[in-house]
Amino acid sequence: xxQNYTAVVKxxxxxxIGWIAEIPGVNGQERTRGALLETxxxxxxxxxxxxxxxxRHAAGEGFEEIAIHIPV
Numbered sequence: 001x002x003q004n005y006t007a008v009v010k011x012x013x014x015x016x017i018g019w020i021a022e023i024p025g026v027n028g029q030e031r032t033r034g035a036l037l038e039t040x041x042x043x044x045x046x047x048x049x050x051x052x053x054x055x056r057h058a059a060g061e062g063f064e065e066i067a068i069h070i071p072v
Contacts, residue, residue, distance in 0.1 A: 005022050015030065016036040025047065026040065026044050
């Protein structure tokens with residue numbers, strides 16, 4: 001399954017900085033645009049997995065996972 005997120009990026013002096021618009025706290029800074037996009041992908045993947053783990057832990061036993069789709 002592929003999910004799409006929005007990377008907001010800009011060059012700031014000699015560095016590239018960026019954020020994932022939909023997930024607070026997922027941001028990065030790198031020397032090149034390509035390196036920044038890869039850092040954002042890795043950081044986003046890690047943040048989503050951490051959030052999933054936290055939610056499953058908080059739910060305890062007997063929980064159900066349901067996919068929710070929102071049209072854009």
